[in-house]
Amino acid sequence: MSLIEDHFKLHRPPFPQAVDKTALLPHPSLKDAVERMRFALDRDALALLTAESGCGKTTALGHLVRDLDATAYHVLYSSMSSLKAFGLLSYLGTKAGLRPRRFKGETAHELVTHCRGLAKRSLIIVDDAHLMPDDALEDLRLLTGDSLDQKSPFALVLAGQPLLRERLAEPVHYALAQRITVRARLRPLTDSELTLFLDKHLRAAGAKSNLFEPDAVTLVFQHSRGIPRLAQNLALGALLATATANKKTVDADAVQQALLDQEAS
């Protein structure tokens, strides 16, 4: 057991990397983004999810996939977005259980045939898509329209930082941008949402009462700009400072100490 869990009598570490449902705060922006992606999925359409780094894109995608009926959906997730077009197709093919082929065309054909042949609906998710090379983005678009009369063999979700929106606005990606049916944006948390976010995480870890004093939450909000990942890193630092000082609740001094520790490291 770590110092934090021991001091605050928690049954597991707070703010884990993989957020389970008990710790997830379904704030309006998250709910809206997931609803929009579900809409795209129902239509085998193309969806775009953008958010600043640390705002919970991957968490939202995980939330979407977790709630899908596993017997009805086949999900291919890739975060290897820096791969070139052939590499990405091979990666997706391998994840689908296909043997990589020598040529890109063959790999693409296999992947599309595989998706069309499944009794389940297919969903391809490409995370960190702002890093994708131009040709890889273009190939994904071409895959969605490989047949004259049939609808797309899969629904596609491109998730990335706001740069992805800017890249899709460039003339070279005009055809792809035109095909995006649903656009969703995850925004950072408001100050009141941040209070709930911290509380939800700590209660999921076993806290019996509110561990953060209002002044401490305000300071966390000010310095994290409401970005969940920054907020939880700062909150962890403040919990550690509080445990070290043998105090019961996290006050503004503990957050200041955590900020100093962050700056020093």
Next chain:
Amino acid sequence: MAGDRDDDEAAHARALVRYRLIAEATTAPRGARTAAIRFRAAPDDDAALTLPRLVERLRTCCGRPLGEVEAEHAATVLHAIAPVEIAIADTALRTAVATLGPGLHASQYLDALRAHVLGLRRKGKS
């Protein structure tokens, strides 16, 4: 000797005249071109975005008084993008609230303001 000096001075004067003609021939079209440029009038103080005005607007966007970090950030951003007309800032902030929602950290609205102003400047509209 005196005759030589007179010749030198005459040659020097001729050279000066030639240079003057060349200079005039070069600068006259440029002058005509630059005369066509209309510079934007110096910003009116009443229409310019000042720090108190920006803070007041951000307070409306955030729905609460700004924190210390937010106020510092506002001053930094304004320093970087000034001069900005109030009307332009209002448009940018209204759009940001409509897109992102109210109540966020002021840096979200400031980022939107900066992007809007820089976008207008790239297009030559601000």
